[in-house]
Amino acid sequence: MTDKAVVWGVIGCGGIAESRFVPGITAARGNVLSAVASRSPGKAEDFARRNGIHGYYQSYEELLSRKEIDAVYIATTHNFHYENVKLALEYGKHVLCEKSFTVNADEARKLIRMARERQLFLMEGMWTRFLPAIIQLREWIKTGRIGEVLQVRANFGFSIDVSPQHRLLNPDLAGGALLDAGIYPLSFASMVMEDKPQFIHAVGEKGSTGVDIHSAYLLKYPKNKIALLSSAVGVDLNNRADILGTKGHIAIPAPFHRACRVELYAANEDPLVQEFPPVDQDGFKYEIEAASSAIRSGETESAVMPLDETLLIMSTIDTIKKQLGLVYKNDHLT
Structure with missing residues (x-):
């Protein structure tokens, strides 16, 4: 090296x-x-x-x-x-x-x-995957601190006041909640579950420009594991994440995509809180x-963000897009 x-x-x-x-x-x-x-x-x-x-x-x-x-x-x-x-x-x-x-x-x-x-x-x-707090979370899961993972709950959304031409609302720029904000909870669930979803159901609302303003996703994985996720570019969500297991749960307070604090609530143990330096501009x-x-x-x-997983996440996004009726110019070119 x-x-x-x-x-x-x-x-x-x-x-x-x-x-x-x-x-x-x-x-x-x-x-x-x-x-x-x-x-x-x-x-x-x-x-x-x-x-x-x-x-x-x-x-x-x-x-x-x-x-x-x-x-x-x-x-x-x-x-x-x-x-x-x-x-x-x-x-x-x-x-x-x-x-x-x-x-x-x-x-x-x-x-x-x-x-x-x-x-x-x-x-x-x-970038979220590489934060020290997320590395700690993954170690807790790997070592069985909460048992077998049963559910992931995560959402990321915010209100905006921008023109229809802004990248977040412009369909020509592939705007909307799913690709800009939804990628965070979707990638987070993929990281935790380490598997391909067997069932995907999405609902949402499209705005005047034709992109999704807010949307929610239910994903079911092998062994009946479930992810409940949502995103928005027109609604303030609580922007936190929780992982529920057979022996406890892990919480990431808002904003989970900039995690600097993770909380472990394991059965028969005192709560354990790990705090890390705030993730500001240098995150x-x-x-x-x-x-x-x-x-x-x-x-x-x-190994933290492997290409095969990126492809799996994009395949999941394709399924969600179809269910929400989202079609971008790029989709006609492939």
Whole structure:
């Protein structure tokens, strides 16, 4: 394993890249952010100047042509993830792609196959999984502290007051509660259950732009395990998560996707609370460090967020989309 710093580029100069990835990579050990790119005139230059980044481009190809760049973080809207990841892989770059990974499972399947053929690292940026609190939670489950898991309950939702053209409401940008907020509880349930759901039932409400404003999902797994999940971009939810087992339960207070506290209530034991440093702007550092460590070691995917699980989650999302009547432009292209 080499100790050489991993040199990153960023494609997409929106809010998530500036408010999360930049502070995260600044705090992450062994990483350097070298260049950014945006196809919107002047956006990359403004982004670079605000954040002290040397390189900026209006062309993704110019950024990807830089030989010193090892890896690329994709921070564009969902509808562009497939084409942007594909381009980065074609240029031989390792990729960390913001969640949701793609708009549908077929896109995910093609990218995974491509990355494996080229032996390049590829990972969905589900940053929550890499937080110390979530690592502690997984250890409690693994060691049987709550017995066999029976249920997962999780939701993530918030109210917004934005124009219909905003990415969260715009169907052309694959907006809506499912892909933006629902990915958190869906990925959380997948992580805990470690299995494919046998039954999926979804209900929800679509707004005036045609995307889902709020939706709920019932998933049944082998051995009668159940997940009760919901998401919203028009309703404030309690944003917590609970795992119920045969010998106790684990609670993650709100907001569970930024967990810094986990509570263990095991049978015949005093409650155990573990608190960790607050996850503020630098919360992405954990996934960035994990990705860069894998890249330096020559690994092509993460054991914490494996590609086969990303594909399984996207397949689950496809089923939910169909039940909610959600069809995006990307779905017509695959």
